[in-house]
Amino acid sequence: QHRGWFQSSLLECCATRGMAPYKQVLTHGFIVDADGKKMSKSIGNTIEPEQIQKQYGIEILRIWTASGDYTEDLRISDEIIKGSVETYRKLRNTVRYMLGALDGWTEDEAIAPEKMPGLERWVLHRLAELDAQVKAAYNVYDFKRVMSLLINFAGVDLSAVYFDIRKDSLYCDPRFSTMDAWDDATAVYGNRRRAARTVMAAVLERLLTWLAPVMPFTMEEAFLESHLSGKAESVHLLLFPFTPVNWRDEELAERWAKIFTVRRVVTGALEVERREKRIGASLEAAPVVHIADEALVKAFDGEDPADLFITSGAELVHTLEGKGGGFTLDDTPGVVVYPEKAEGIKCRRSWKYFDPDLADPEFPDITPRDALAVKAWDATHGE
Incomplete structure (x- = not known):
């Protein structure tokens, strides 16, 4: 008897030793099918964990477990597991995108929050909010809340908003490696890209450590491919990073x-x-x-x-x-x-439409911003 074991062991240990046999216990409800019915081989509604592992991998089973409300009976079915597969895909793609966006990243490129555009400071605010919420949820074993918070952050705040808006900056703004050739106009765009990558580095470190308990293999793989790999032998040897309180800005x-x-x-x-x-x-x-x-x-x-x-x-x-x-x-x-x-005309580099009268004479078919980026690259890398 699953639930009876905790009761009987508690009573026996208290009676014979004067103390509880465990410091903390986390138990869960029964595993039932999609309709809430008890699983039975005679009914044919059983799902074997090995079957899920072979078909989708163990991370999917872990996501399903962490996403459920274990204070009640836990439902499982092919459709529910497919939902966990979709969750895995979204989280993995979010991390994968940042790994690509941070290619070649070093701390030398980092820029202070007070020099960042408002959008980047908003992301830092969201990280500060999440830091408190995720840690609080983990401390009381509320894994469902952890997953809900991080799925929403990855899918809405990052993918649908931040990544979408900053994609143009990442692709087309002047790169940090061309900083020696920046003038004041170039620096405006170049610092925007620096700020975006600085924020993504902060986001990646937190997502990897926050998700590592639930998706240990995927986060380990991402960690080893990231700029963070020099900090420890494994992501599981890292603590949750410190998040400055002053990142939070309600106004x-x-x-x-x-x-x-x-x-x-x-x-x-x-x-x-x-x-x-x-x-x-x-x-x-x-x-x-x-x-x-x-x-x-x-x-x-x-x-x-x-x-x-x-x-x-x-x-x-x-x-x-x-x-x-x-x-x-x-x-x-x-x-x-x-x-x-x-x-106007379509920029060959960023695909934005612009007034050709404003174009740089040397680069008449791209926007002035794109011309600055190309010139900075040529000046530091050779034409």
């Missing part, structure tokens, strides 16, 4: 919540444009966004909305009235998007 988080509110409406409008074949990619658009709430408009102060919307241009208009025919979302009143087509 900054509130500002970015407003920005993401507007961004969600713009993203919805661009999806409609793609579906209707009016644009192929978001960079073909230059939306005009009418916003009734002045606080939402002010949230964008110091930010380039086109970068955040992943468009070639964007205009924010503070107005209480729309001109009709724009895109709206029912849960976000006061934000109306008019997805205009971007004008």
Whole structure:
């Protein structure tokens, strides 16, 4: 009897030794099928762990275990396991993306938080929040909460927002290796890329250590391929990294919540444009966004909305009235998007549309930013 063992051993040890036989015990409910029925070979609803291990690998079984509420009976089925496979794929791809983005990373490239753009400081804020939440959940064996927090962070904050926005910077901004050739204009873009990689290094270290108890083999493999491999022989010999308290910034988080509110409406409008074949990619658009709430408009102060919307241009208009025919979302009143087509020529390097009159004469077919990056590369690496 699974549950009876804890009771009988507790009573016997207390009676004979005057103490409990264990310091802490974690037990769980019965394993049942998708309908909550007890597994039975006669019914044919059993699932063998070895079968899952052979088909998907042991990490999938560990994710299923950690994602369940062990205070109740745990359900398992082929469909539930497929959900764990999808979770594994998303987490692995998130880590894999950062490994690629951090190729060649050294601490020399790191940039201080106070010199970072607002988007990077928002990610640091999220890391500070997660650091407290993940540690607290692990301390009380709430593995389900750990997985929920990290799956949401990887899938929403990172993949759907941060990675998507900063992809252009990672690919096209001047590289740190060209820093010797930076002038003031080049440094603006180059430091943005440095900040992105600095933040990704911080994110990767935390994800690897936070997920290592649940996905030990995958996180070990990633650790050995990362810049962190020199810190220890194994990821399992690392402690959870210290996260500075001053990374947390509630005022900054509130500002970015407003920005993401507007961004969600713009993203919805661009999806409609793609579906209707009016644009192929978001960079073909230059939306005009009418916003009734002045606080939402002010949230964008110091930010380039086109970068955040992943468009070639964007205009924010503070107005209480729309001109009709724009895109709206029912849960976000006061934000109306008019997805205009971007004008100009398409940059061969970044695929953004830009005014050719602003182009560098030496590089007439790429944006001024891209021309700075190419010049810096040529100056330090040879043409």
